[in-house]
Amino acid sequence: DTEVTQTPKHLVMGMTNKKSLKCEQHMGHRAMYWYKQKAKKPPELMFVYSYEKLSINESVPSRFSPECPNSSLLNLHLHALQPEDSALYLCASSQVEGGAAEAFFGQGTRLTVV
């Protein structure tokens, strides 16, 4: 299984809503990532988890709250978002041991904040 699965595929939420994005992989990867991608731009790193611990937070606003409940799951909790947070949110995973390796991306969640 070389898939990273993200749910939901699409999400529309109001600025006062609370929602969560979910990501799952069963490749045994111990590094998991959240990226944000705006149209015609590259993916922009938000968070990195290594061995279920948050290792990088790229100065992301607190309205985005990541969580890694176990080695296969990664969540992104959303609260009080702004319209400019509308984007494609990509989850990815990779091996940690043995040096840098291919990052596998999920198909993304298309988020619209209204």
Place this chain on the structure above:
Amino acid sequence: GENVEQHPSTLSVQEGDSAVIKCTYSDSASNYFPWYKQELGKRPQLIIDIRSNVGEKKDQRIAVTLNKTAKHFSLHITETQPEDSAVYFCAAISNSGYALNFGKGTSLLVTP
């Protein structure tokens, strides 16, 4: 942190021609350089990668070259086909050892 520059931002070629996309990086400690292809509305997918102990790698119509001294690497696509049309991103591994830093992307259009 790592800074990756990518050129050109758009590239239009005729079917059968070659396409070359170039990237430079700033961190001499970077040691892994993947290339991702992203079709409209889809996820980025790895098409080829190279490590710093190798100068060139080929996979059918795709090749990547790396010049560590100059800190640049390039993607070469030969005999382009319309299905090669997509956005291509180069990337380099940051100081963290496994988080990707992407170039700004190249929108490649292959016309029949």
